[in-house]
Amino acid sequence: MADYARNKRAYFDYDILEEYEAGIQLFGYEVKSVRAGRASLAGSFVLIRGEEAFLTNVQIPAYQPGNAPASYDPLRTRRLLLHKKELKELTGRAQVKGLTLVPLRLYNKNGKIKLMFGLAKGKRKYDKRETVKKRDIEREVGRRVK
DSSP: OOEEEEOHHHHHHEEEEEEEEEEEOOOHHHHHHHHTTOOBOTTOEEEEETTEEEEESOBOOOSSTTTSOTTOOTTOOEEEEOOHHHHHHHHHHHTSTTEEEEEEEEEEETTEEEEEEEEEEEOOHHHHHHHHHHHHHHHHHHHHHO
């Protein structure tokens, strides 16, 4: 499974409680662009409207800008492909105060482009500082072991 895009900031800003996998409805020139590694998940999020889930604020530029339609918007909202049972579960869980759905990575699975997103709770400032301290300590220990 090749990773096309990762949202590293999500792991720093949120505690990921559960992870889900979904397909994405894309145009052909968007698929080529994602496979070329030009997608960006920074600042994106998942919304649930009615009985559908949507991925918003994902930057996917056209593969060949000269051949893309003039009306193409690289930040357009894209529909996520989920089972109804998963959607009902997510709708209930995402409405809890303080929880949100955050995209984590775009990857290839059996020739299809999939999105891994997580049910997340935002970290406080002191939690983020603690994460940085742990990472620095692990790096120091790794250097001394060598």
